[in-house]
Amino acid sequence: MSDRGCSHLDDVTSVxxxxxxxxxxxxxxxAQWVHLRTCQQCGATLCCDSSPNQHAxxxxxxxxxPVIASAQPGERWLYCYSDGTLCQY
Ligand SMILES: [Zn+2]
Ligand SMILES: [Zn+2]
Ligand SMILES: [Zn+2]
Numbered sequence: 152m153s154d155r156g157c158s159h160l161d162d163v164t165s166v167x168x169x170x171x172x173x174x175x176x177x178x179x180x181x182a183q184w185v186h187l188r189t190c191q192q193c194g195a196t197l198c199c200d201s202s203p204n205q206h207a208x209x210x211x212x213x214x215x216x217p218v219i220a221s222a223q224p225g226e227r228w229l230y231c232y233s234d235g236t237l238c239q240y
Contacts (some may be wrong), residue, residue, distance in 0.1 A: 159228035187222035
């Protein structure tokens, strides 16, 4: 795959799926989340930008892991924070 628009998305050969459908950080504090995203580098499943705590975005910036996949059933897309690129898979 070389048409995804950024090298980070090109590096994803098989998309990591969430092990559990919950935000690992929100469950610690009892916070609510809206949608879930799975980090494609370490597999962490965290909450989206519509959620109050935006853990997936915080994780991407803190860890330098730029690529997430939607962890929502039926959604098949990847997003690179570094380049702002989105692709379906
Ligand atoms: Zn990228
Ligand atoms: Zn969260
Ligand atoms: Zn990560």
